[in-house]
Amino acid sequence: MQINGTERARATLSYLRRKxxxxxxxxxxxxxxxxxxxxxxxxxxxxxxxxxxxLANMGMLETLxxxxxxxxxATPTSALLNEFLNAFTLEEVLSYRRALEIEAAQQATIxxxxxxxxxxxxxxxxxxxxxxxxxxxxGSSNPAFESQFHLLMFDAAKNRLLAALYAGIxxxxxxxxxxxxxxxITSAADMEHYHQKLITAIEKxxxxxxxxxxxxxxxxxxxxxxxxxxxxxxxxxxxxxQDRIKDLERDx
Numbered sequence: 073m074q075i076n077g078t079e080r081a082r083a084t085l086s087y088l089r090r091k092x093x094x095x096x097x098x099x100x101x102x103x104x105x106x107x108x109x110x111x112x113x114x115x116x117x118x119x120x121x122x123x124x125x126x127l128a129n130m131g132m133l134e135t136l137x138x139x140x141x142x143x144x145x146a147t148p149t150s151a152l153l154n155e156f157l158n159a160f161t162l163e164e165v166l167s168y169r170r171a172l173e174i175e176a177a178q179q180a181t182i183x184x185x186x187x188x189x190x191x192x193x194x195x196x197x198x199x200x201x202x203x204x205x206x207x208x209x210x211g212s213s214n215p216a217f218e219s220q221f222h223l224l225m226f227d228a229a230k231n232r233l234l235a236a237l238y239a240g241i242x243x244x245x246x247x248x249x250x251x252x253x254x255x256x257i258t259s260a261a262d263m264e265h266y267h268q269k270l271i272t273a274i275e276k277x278x279x280x281x282x283x284x285x286x287x288x289x290x291x292x293x294x295x296x297x298x299x300x301x302x303x304x305x306x307x308x309x310x311x312x313x314q315d316r317i318k319d320l321e322r323d324x
Contacts, residue, residue, distance in 0.1 A: 080115050082230055085123040087113055089235075090191060092132055092143055093223045102140045103133070130236055147223060153240035154247070162250060162296055163304075169241045170290045172234055173222065177270060177286035179229035181279040188228035189275050195221040196267045201260050221267055228274065245294075257303065258292040266292075 088109070091097045103109070106124070110117045124141055127133040130148030135141040157165055180188070199221055226235040245254065258266075266289035273282035296304040 081119055081122060084113055084115050084119050085126055085232070086185075086188075086227060086230060088123050088127060089132070090187075090224070090227055092127070093146055093220055093227060094191065094195075095146070095220075097143050099143050099146060102142050105140065126232065130232075130239075147239035147242065148236040153237070154244050157241065157244040162245075162253060165241060165244060166294070166296065169238065169245070170287075172238045172241070173225075173290050174283055174286050176226045176229040176231070176234050176238065177274070177282040178279045179231055179234070180225050180274045181277045181282045183230035184228040184274050184277070188224070189271070191224045192221065192228065192271050192274065195224050196264070196271060199267070200264055225270065225274070252299075253296055254294050255297045255301070255303070256294050258289075262292055263289075 088103075091103075097103055104112070106117050106120050109120045113120070124133055124135065127148075128135060128141075130145075132143065132145050132148055133141050134144045160168075222238075223235075226238055229235070244250075266285055269285040270282060270289070273279075273285055298304060
């Protein structure tokens with residue numbers, strides 16, 4: 073089957089972004105030159121050029137005349153988005169982050185490739201035993217490593233806008249004004265459980281299971297805490313509603 077130009081462009085962008093998000097191309101490293109990348113991926117130089125330009129617009133790459141193109145960020149960032157998010161409450165930002173993750177899980181079941189599944193499995197294996205969220209530990213003396221699993225899930229969704237918004241929200245949550253206001257309430261075992269459920273659903277292309285697994289996962293991810301370290305519920309639910317959700321989680 074012949075691949076059309078749009079599909080080639082998406083595949084090229086996904087390939088380059090994965091090189092960055094997985095750390096294969098670390099921050100500060102100069103990436104291969106345009107002809108080399110075109111040859112590696114069997115695409116035209118114009119396709120590579122457009123993908124590099126898109127990643128530069130996201131803040132992930134920077135092209136310096138006469139020197140080459142360098143990795144500047146492992147995630148898409150946007151100063152404009154961060155400035156925009158400053159107008160909203162922490163509760164509103166977390167709620168929108170939750171919606172983005174659920175939508176990305178659904179789209180990943182539709183657009184994922186075999187390479188995406190391999191990358192997700194490798195990331196889940198690397199992150200076994202870790203329950204600390206990089207956002208909740210930002211600025212602390214013992215920050216968590218940068219989790220790649222969710223970034224790769226957004227990569228599998230093949231939706232640049234979702235990925236850019238998600239990265240921008242994470243940058244906002246890491247900012248100094250939110251330090252001490254967020255906590256991670258999941259255990260390493262629970263995180264591994266939800267990651268495995270997501271991988272299984274995405275691999276089977278079962279968007280219903282993927283959505284349920286992600287909704288359950290984010291409900292046990294980062295939460296807002298008071299100065300006394302009391303958890304502020306993300307959503308207002310009655311006890312019967314919460315019990316029903318727990319019953320559904322057992323079936324996931």
